Amino acid sequence: MVKNKKTDKKFSRYTVFFIAMGIIFSGIISRLLYLQVVMGEEFKKQSTEKNYKNVSKVAPRGEILDKNGEVFATSIQSYTLMFTETTESKESFLTTMDKVFKKLDEKGVAMVDEFAIAIDSSKEPKVRFNFKATDDANRRWMELRFKKDRGIQSIAIKKLYPGKDEKDLNEEELKKVDEELLKISAEDCLNELLKEYDLLDKDEYTLEEKRRLLVVLDAVKMQSYSGYKPVVIANNLSKEVAFLFEQLQPDLPGISVETQPMRYYPNGDLGSAFLGYTSKIDSWQQEKYEEKGYDVSSDSVGKAGLESSFEDILKGTKGQESIEVNKQGRKVKTLGEVEAYPGKTIQLTIDKNLQEIAEKALDDTMANLQKQGRVADVDSTNATRAAAVFMDAKTGKILALASRPGYDPNIFTEGSLSAEDSEKYFNPNLEKMGKEYIESRGLTSIPGVLTEEEVATMSYEDKVNTMLNRMFPLNDSIEGNTTVREDIYDIFPKPFYNYATFTLIPPGSIFKPLTAIAGLEEGVITPDTLIYDDAKYNKRYSDYNGACWIYNTQGGSHGAIDIRKALEVSCNYFFYDVADRLFAKGGESSSGLNYLAKYAWKFGLGVEPGSNIKPSTGIEIEENFGQVYNYESSKNIFANEYINKLVNFMNTGTDSINTTPHYKGIDITKKEEKGSNKEKEAIKKVNEKKTALVDAIKEEMKKETKAKEEEILPKMQDLLKDLIESSDELKAKKYSDKDIEDMAIAINYSIADAISNRISGANAYDASIGQGMNYFTPLQLANYMATLVNGGNRYEMHLVDSIIDPVTGDKTEIEPKLLEHIDLDEEYVNAIKEGLRRGASNDEGTASTAFSGFxxxxxxxxxxxxxxxxxxxxxxxxxxxxxxxxxxxxxxxIVSCIVIFDGGHGGYAGPVARAVYEQYFRDEILGKNPGYEFKYPDSREKNSKDATNEKTTENLNK
Incomplete structure (x- = not known):
């Protein structure tokens, strides 16, 4: 057969063409896959290292000034040492950092170190977490976030659910992963990270040196997807050090020196209670701030106080700079720039001069009280915490607000929080501190925390350890915890806790003017009513033990006195009687018990339950808000108090009448749901039955009148039987019907006790002298006094006087806001003021000691x-x-409120008020007495001299 040459030739030409095209396209597709998939991440990274970059320019944060323009917080240009990861700097990272750290150490410059794993060879464990958290919930969250951000979670998932990824796990499984994650120690985390960065086996470095390298590498990784983002190695360099690193740049790939605005507090810890501080954005708040346009890898935000409350006003608007960079990532020149717009200035109502003296006087007064020690019935050696509020009596403007001890906000802005300070502030060694506290004060010989039997029979070491575990117990919310303890009795000072705005304390006798105004306005007394101080106040209740301090300490009496004298000498008996008269006027019922609250609410001492009034003084920073004793709120308080007593009765098989055990004990408190799934379900089932029982008891305790016994007993017996049947452990105890009946009787007795005590007029007696269920902040107390003496006007308390645009000069002033006007009889107010005058000036006045010659x-x-x-x-x-x-x-x-924890007597706080008054009225005092000896020098003159010296030094430097 003859082949068709034409057909073969055609077939051959097309075949070759298609094969060639197939090869070409395959090559193109393969190359595209390689470039986009295989090399995608590398090219993405290289794209951030091009010659041209757009860089955000940080806006200077707005200033915070006092009422006279004195600076509390400002922004200064700071020399900052930076590291940018490039191909070249990555290759020479170790040698570069060796040189950098050597120079920093030589110049005594601390590196920015916010890495949450610390190493301390002098303590156990040597490697530990070091989170900036003041409570356990935050600490737990920080630990989880830290580990998840660094991929440690994969270890927990691999252990619990081999072969699965996070996306494959349900909510319950993710919770178990979190629990497993919390078990991974700081040392194991550190080793994982060192392994990841190929540092674990670098034996030429010590563990501390490896960690130092890790601080930089970790910072690079945490912001690795943010493009041109150098990380800060050191802040606030001196000119000398900055110039040194500028000279060394050719030998230090990736290292550069830049100027950036940095938050600066020129007065150190002065005003830290209201200023707060700025710091890096916490990982759990990243989404919140990303939505607002923040760069979460580098931006700082206000974390407390005014810095936090006015973040949106203080932060300013970022600028943008287009720059050319070299292969080392350093800027070569600016191509274009949009200037940043500075944050607005906040001018405060605070007077810096008064603030300085308030803090100094508090510190000095506490030091004197600590030195004084025990005097008569008080031991003030632990007077280590205090608060003071001074306010304008007529506007609600706060002139000084102090909480001691304070802290220096600069340690956060500079990133120079030392390991020692971090431990002191956020992770104190309560085991060591607690033992020293117990032993130095000889507390093992005083019954209270220990029973009398334990004091008498236990060895000294056992007493110390038992007290330690009761006063500073291990935090059981942390699984497997053996080191973290809690200070449940608030023994040690907490610098980040604002004692002026958060502390809820019983006011004591400073509440008595409120009782006086209630008695006068309700007509149960007049300014001239005489009440005889007759030892113990048992007119209505023979078992009430209240008496005046003069009887308790001297067996004496103030005799027949009126309201003025009662305030002067602070006679408890007089105010008990006022409360009793109000109780009688209200028909010896809840109405009579609420008279004090009715007036207290008008003065800002709490709010009426169910009134929908916001519980706040109006201050712009975070606060607590206390409540006065009132009948409605007392229902919950009494129910909880008597439930706690009942728990003890039922554990021991007793009741409030029979102290001898007469039935098998039972525990009605809920238990932690832990163990296997089966064990957890069993505990949960029992807990549900215990909750049903306790809730039913509380419901009975809150009733206006007690239900009949024949109604209560069967109900409680049924609930007790349900509880016993839900637990194999309880069923094994074989409770008899008599046991269950006696348990129900014990419950019935406690219900009767709770109700009878709740409706007793004795609650009003305790409240009338500022004890019992009255708890307020120093802010509330200052505002109450201002309202009383200014004519009945209660203003919103505020720290900010105006907000100023630093560029345009536009000023927005904050006007005083009247919250309530109280129509007070002028005669009554004058009578109270006269009593308070005597208290401050007369020899018998309880507040007069510090004011001799004022x-x-x-x-x-x-x-x-x-x-x-x-x-x-x-x-x-x-x-x-x-x-x-x-x-x-x-x-x-001017109105003052001072509180000193463990200060003993209110008169001991008087020197603080006097010192601030002397500064406030300095010119007037000198006009009356040019030779007057002031406690503290004129802070205005001191500040003027400091400013002059500063200016002189600045000129010399120039």
């Missing part, structure tokens, strides 16, 4: 309120010293 007529009330009636002495604590005052008498301008 030339401005004023009024004051001191107080002493119990911290813990049963355990106070055994805890090494004593009563709060409280002080409330105003000046001058006839036309009040």
């Amino acid at each position: 030339p401005i007529e004023h009024g004051a009330k001191s107080g002493s309120s119990t911290f813990n009636q049963n355990k106070q002495d055994s805890l090494g604590r004593t009563s709060y010293a409280t002080f409330l005052g105003f000046a001058p008498l006839d036309d009040p301008q």
